[in-house]
Amino acid sequence: MTTSAISATGLRKSFGDKVVLDGLDLDVPTGTVFSLLGANGAGKTTTVKILSTLISADGGGARVAGYDVTTEADAVRASIGVTGQFSAVDSLLTGAENLRLMADLHHLGRADGRRRVTDLLDRFDLADAAAKPASTYSGGMRRRLDLAMTLIGDPRVIFLDEPTTGLDPRSRRGMWAIVRELVADGVTIFLTTQYLEEADELADRIAVLDHGRLVAEGTAAELKRRIPGGHVLLRFADQAALDHAARELGEVSRDADALALRVPSDGGVGALRDLLNRLDDRAITVSELSVHTPDLDDVFLALTGNEKVTTP
Incomplete structure (x- = not known):
């Protein structure tokens, strides 16, 4: 557990x-x-x-x-x-010296401390720079x-x-x-x-x-x-298929030039399964399907109303 x-x-x-x-x-x-x-x-x-x-x-x-x-x-x-x-x-110490200092502060024995330092230098890909000052x-x-x-x-x-x-x-x-x-x-x-x-x-x-x-x-x-704006984008092979889907699905947004419909959805598995079943029951053939959900920027702004946090 x-x-x-x-x-x-x-x-x-x-x-x-x-x-x-x-x-x-x-x-x-x-x-x-x-x-x-x-x-x-x-x-x-x-x-x-x-x-x-x-x-x-x-x-x-x-x-x-x-x-x-x-x-x-x-x-x-x-x-x-x-x-x-x-x-x-500490920029004045080498990488290895910084680690040995921490080992001493943790009261590790000399042998255990050196073994731990060596393992960590290898694990963090710092072995080649171990003897160089951290300032470099x-x-x-x-x-x-x-x-x-x-x-x-x-x-x-x-x-x-x-x-x-x-x-x-x-x-x-x-x-x-x-x-x-x-x-x-x-x-x-x-x-x-x-x-x-x-x-x-x-x-x-x-x-x-x-x-x-x-x-x-x-x-x-x-x-x-939880944030409004999620949708499923359906693309069709021709205008007839687009029109058929638009009639059957009801409240959707149409992009005639792209032969696409935007169906409001929370993007969850259950909602997507229901949509696919509706399309199958009505013999509607979809050329392409993609799920679009709000990103964490949208979540943050909607929940806090503050400046958004940083996207690198």
Whole structure:
């Protein structure tokens, strides 16, 4: 049975008169990627700081890796890794030295520490640059080293707070591949991001945070189906087939030049099956069918009314 790696109930946090989190509830199953979406100032980073014991909540409670973040903070810290928006890499040290420093901070023995450092340098494709100062690393290499440093303690829950900010598309996709490998090994990833494509690509479930409140949660497909504008585009071989379909299907939008009809639909399997059955019952032959659903840009704007988050 899948257990919760992270659970939170009624989390509240204010800074002065500004309410940052207003009764946040979360449940993240073990071995999944959970993405928290929101514009700047929505409360994403504050959520990560509370769950990783960096700050305390004003109200509510949370458990991470089975431990209470308030009463068992040390156990939580021993079970998690955190990679923030800004790299924790020391530019004056080499890649290997950065990792050895983290091994010492985790009180690994000399032999275990060196073995762990070597494994991580190989895993993150940094072995050839291990003896070079981190100041010479590219942005993508620094982010890989930063994540490798997080993994020194072999955490089972990792908080990635906007981990690919500023990376080029190739480096971003390299980070995505690493995240997938971690999850395949049973690690739970809590991802905050402003990149819609990143959440769509990686997350098993997505939550949308707006002014400290959770306004929606579900898979990417479920969230997209909540937004009006989805449709099925049907293309036909000739005008006669188009006219036949238009008469039988009722409320549709016609594109005579393209010999196409746009049928409103949420894009779900059930709706698509019903449409295909209607076409088959009426002996309507379709040359081409495609399903169009709103993207996460549309979801974000519809749910929050705020500036949209970033598409790389």
